[in-house]
Amino acid sequence: MAKTKTQYVCQACGHIEIKWMGRCPGCGEWNTLVEETVAPMRSTAVAATKASPQPIQSIPAQTEQRFQTGMTECDWVLGGGIVPGSLVLIGGDPGIGKSTLLLQLSQAIASQQKRVLYVSGEESASQIKLRAERLGTVHDELYVLAETDLDLVIESAMQVKPDFLIVDSIQTVFRPSLTSAPGSVAQVRECTGMLLRVAKSHNIATFIVGHVTKDGALAGPRMLEHMVDAVLYFEGERHHMYRVLRAVKNRFGSTNELAVFEMHDNGLQEVSNPSLLFLSERQTIVPGSAVVAAMEGRRPLLLEVQALVAPTGFATPRRMATGADYTRVNMLLAVLERRMGMQVQACDAYVNVAGGVRVDEPAVDLGIAMALVSSHRDRPLARGDIYIGEVGLTGEVRTVTRLAERLREAQKLGFQRCVIPAGQTVTESFPGVEIVPVQTLQDAMLRAF
Known part of the structure; x- marks a missing residue:
């Protein structure tokens, strides 16, 4: 019987070592190396299509067909609306209101007769239903799935065929084919890559929620921010009623845009004139x-x-x-x-x-x-x-x-x-x-x- 090979992967930067070390040589963080099983290499050979260089002037220009979210402030941050097939990462402190914002966004999109699938790996379907009733975001075109197995999530998405997919959060979903634990570098990288392929191949606009560290940065490998099309930060003090949605990366619009919301008992309300x-x-x-x-x-x-x-x-x-x-x-x-x-x-x-x-x-x-x-x-x-x-x-x-x-x-x-x-x-x-x-x-x- 062949011996199972293992390696130690840093959960902060993805650095790999063959033996355990107290401090990661890549990023300098302590106690972040976790033992993981080396997955066997799979043959992924496909018929390659040869691409030839061409003058940039001869490349046909394409304009993104956006659809409005129904929330003017979110459209402002996203550069004019959501691009079908885009993958957007949103991060923020625990309890700041990320799930509330996405649930209200789901209802606003579902009101335009677009199908929305909300996947939660942290809450049950009944918990989401209770919050939706409190926020007044219940809609027939809004589907809810409480699941952490990404293969089952994608299978359900192929059945529902949504226009808008939300995964809350990327640290809780996993692929059974990988032996590492949910939230590890390998799982986060593989799950994000799978969602990226689904979003591009089936033209599904996808939002994924990412946890943040105690320093305020997005948890997981830095590659996560490079893979997605846009990165949004939802910021604010928990004891303040103001929340700020900021774009730090956007392939379809301007960066460093900002939207202001005011937190109330019935959810977030847009602030059209934040200066005042x-x-x-x-x-x-x-x-x-x-x-x-x-x-x-x-x-x-x-x-x-x-x-x-x-x-x-x-x-x-x-x-x-x-x-x-x-x-x-x-x-x-x-x-x-x-x-x-x-x-x-x-x-x-x-x-x-x-x-x-x-x-x-x-x-x-x-x-x-x-x-x-x-x-x-x-x-x-x-x-x-x-x-x-x-x-x-x-x-x-x-x-x-x-x-x-x-x-x-x-x-x-x-x-x-x-x-x-x-x-x-x-x-x-x-x-x-x-x-x-x-x-x-x-x-x-x-x-x-």
Whole structure:
């Protein structure tokens, strides 16, 4: 009898070793090598069709035939709708509302007389029915299957012939032909590849749910994100009612698009004007508050940046940033101390973007810096001011992209004065809005106070 061959596979990166090791040489993670049986090689020889190079101009152009989801915010993130035959991966923290979003999405698609198959490996069919009744998403064209065997899932999909397939989640389904456990690197890779082939060959739009690690990254091999057509992240604080759906990869549309939802007892509700929502609880006159204009894909988003600078009681002052880039906040504090003479070496500094939204673009630098100055001086900024600009290490205010869209959003929400980089020309007129160009942080401070 032939001896069964085994190998040790890292569950984080997929690295393979012939013996167990405490630390993976590939990614450096500890205790991630798991013993798996080596599957025998199968002959997959097929008649190869020879492909010859051809000029790109002679290749016929094809346009994707999308269908609308029935949820405008989801269509915005997906680039205009769902492409039949596409494979989309959606990830998020446990309990954030991924299953709720997909169930509402299923009902919206089923209402267009399109057949939907919802496959759950984590809940029973009765549990899904109870949630659907609570959310009001029960529909005749919505089919539910509680199964973890992927071969049986695909067999059921061939019988139902859905237009839209949801697998919740990819870590719970498995193929019996593989000896590794569900959720392992081999199972995740094989199951995703099988779903990809089914989606492309039968023109079924497929959404798969992926678990995330404690660091917020998608669990499983990095190859998982390369195999799918789009990667969506569903983010938000569990104790906040706002949820953000963000696209970080999309082969059929623009990346870095963002959609905002509000969580209620009856499910998620779309927020058509997130800027107004995030600024609705802003205080009238308070030091340390500034409004910035950030771009999330093609959408301008006005957000409130709050800062608190207070004397520290420790030898080393604390620096904390929530929703903003921690490194850039430290850089701005160094620029304010060195170039503007603001003494913060003995002060704690806290920066928060209100509403639980995360902003990483440099165009919010000026707003963060002005909020820090306002808190340090204990003098509030004017309520009708908005700050747009990147701050360099020498204290200069640098230009930003898509300034006209940001100013148009500020005008729509009633802001009277916009502080922008002096090196950027504004060709469009904005009645009721005073444009204040500044070259340095010093100029911005003089105009603000």
